[in-house]
Amino acid sequence: MKGTSPKPMGKRAAPPPSSRRSVGLKELAAHLGLSQTTVSRVMNGSAGEFRIAAVTQQRVLKAAGLLNYEPNSFARGLRSKRSYTVGVMVPEISEGYSALVLGGVEDTLLQAEFFYFVVSHRHRRELLEGYPRLLLSRSVEGIIAVDTPIREALPVPVVSVSGHRHGRGLLAIELDHLTAADFALSHLRDLGHRRIAFIRGQSFSSDTRPRWEAIRRVCSTLGLRIHPELVVQLEGTEPGSRPGCDAMQKLLAAGHRFTAVFAFNDASAMGAIAALHENGLHVPRDVSVVGFDDIPSAATMHPGLTTVHQPLREMGQTAAASLLRLIREGVGRTPQPSILVAPRFVKRHSTAKAAT
């Protein structure tokens, strides 16, 4: 009561552009001659349930606008125990894959007035294990794991995008690998290819195993034989096309004949093409190459890369939407362990009829 109250309802010209230090609920209430309770209820839209007079609501809203009131997020979170924030774990944010998924995640989250923290673990063990707890200590309400294994069970919902499936109330958003493999292999088969080489992904990439499994099953269905001597694996954590180039060099050095290559991703397909060129082989005349992912440069490179398009943005959106649902409804007996999204096949110019 001692201090001079800012302005007790007196008439006053337009208050100076409120560059004020964030007004609190308290000041707002005082300025209105109301209790914090009432103001809070109006601001939260629960005015109806508490019978606040319509005229009062208008007064509050108007004053809030004028004084530029913003509720303190800490205080609000402390009471309500809600942060409206989720955490997103990715291997490396600057890589196209994660960035595209993040774009989709953002689309959905921000629409629901959620924010998100991003952390990238770079496949380093201590980060992989530490980040979930770190995120939890920041009060996230859920976690989206992109191409990232989650081992321990967490006290919040977790949705993975192309991640290792690990049960325990973990919802996985996955590409329909079977359809993807069918697209690529049917295409090659129809072009007459029988001796197809495969470049498998690095062991740490979570897509490696399911995609290979799908390839095996589809080959079997299509009556294609997998020649073990034509299967190589990417190695090293280096991004870009180098690993694919190395893998193809190794394959070529072995000297086995093949007319087509199905690469693990577009980056390795590009590396493979570079290696083929260096060895005097022409794509697609001598060897056809099919990539995976459909990254932007797949369209602009020469020759344009035939590849399987992954709807990464859509996967991000689906992941976020699913996570929001889990947060809202609780993780009650996850109805389904995974959601499949459909790939698209993009035929460009790196594939042609098998050389006879």
Add this chain to the structure above:
Amino acid sequence: MKGTSPKPMGKRAAPPPSSRRSVGLKELAAHLGLSQTTVSRVMNGSAGEFRIAAVTQQRVLKAAGLLNYEPNSFARGLRSKRSYTVGVMVPEISEGYSALVLGGVEDTLLQAEFFYFVVSHRHRRELLEGYPRLLLSRSVEGIIAVDTPIREALPVPVVSVSGHRHGRGLLAIELDHLTAADFALSHLRDLGHRRIAFIRGQSFSSDTRPRWEAIRRVCSTLGLRIHPELVVQLEGTEPGSRPGCDAMQKLLAAGHRFTAVFAFNDASAMGAIAALHENGLHVPRDVSVVGFDDIPSAATMHPGLTTVHQPLREMGQTAAASLLRLIREGVGRTPQPSILVAPRFVKRHSTAKAAT
């Protein structure tokens, strides 16, 4: 549109049903037979200044570990008024440019135990204007604006990366455009090019203006003439190489002769090359092309693109480090309005001696 929107926020949704309730400071203290004060001091490392016995510290630390104590971030923030969080605004997170800068930002921030929110505004006006306030309402301690104009003065430090410079205690991290232009233009001049075409950036891109200014100055220094009829501008917000392709088509349609092109970025350079090919012109035999940015596919395309490399990751790191400094030391008379980072010139195969 002004003021606080009456966020309905719905009913109190059931709080996330956490399986294992986290222990609070209170329980920890009780379990130890100590006061919250003491435990808090030990946990915050300020034990020394408050003469807590070494043996007590050990006890506390051990119990905290056992009971798995994690301080509540809301309560902590409420008192200390620190969030250890910054906001990052980008045009679109899924684009390579932003993603690379973000990578650098993350490197530095996470090392300082800061987290960050990402929001992408897609050049939409309402988002551009609303996000700063929205971030502030989340109690961020600072903002990094990547290729994003910030108009109003904010109550927290702001660092921009390749953004419109706008004084007012805003620190800008910028590429050294003069050096960059000199790299590219000296190279072309030395190869004998005199009639050089320019593809300028879209008007909404903050790099467009300063880069063009640098080009003009460097041309003047090098004794190169800028032929107005050889200057075209990118149009449309479409990402990828289409805008560059269109621009080059327009240029070719005009029918003026030129032997080299300096594109606004690699994407448009690729588009330009595609357009040149379509018109029967060979790169680099008939026309040399220099790009800008050095995006990953610049190296793998054919021909390899000669370009100016922007150290985007480094720029992100510098931005984050600078922001942290401003947060720590306050925005006292920003000592310098901008920090320049040096580009690198990457010579590949899209440039050659001028056709005679």
Add this chain to the structure above:
DNA sequence: GTACCTGGCACAATCGATTGCGCTCCTTCG
């Protein structure tokens, strides 16, 4: 006239950690 609504709002207790003081014991010194 009394009892009973019911609309309209206020009280005060939280949420969980931080922090300015201040209160005990022990030593140690004069």
Add this chain to the structure above:
DNA sequence: CGAAGGAGCGCAATCGATTGTGCCAGGTAC
């Protein structure tokens, strides 16, 4: 032996919003 001084902690008031409950006045109902 008394007092000063330090070592070791605890009390209780915050931070700002949310929320269960309570209170009062005016309006029926009988």
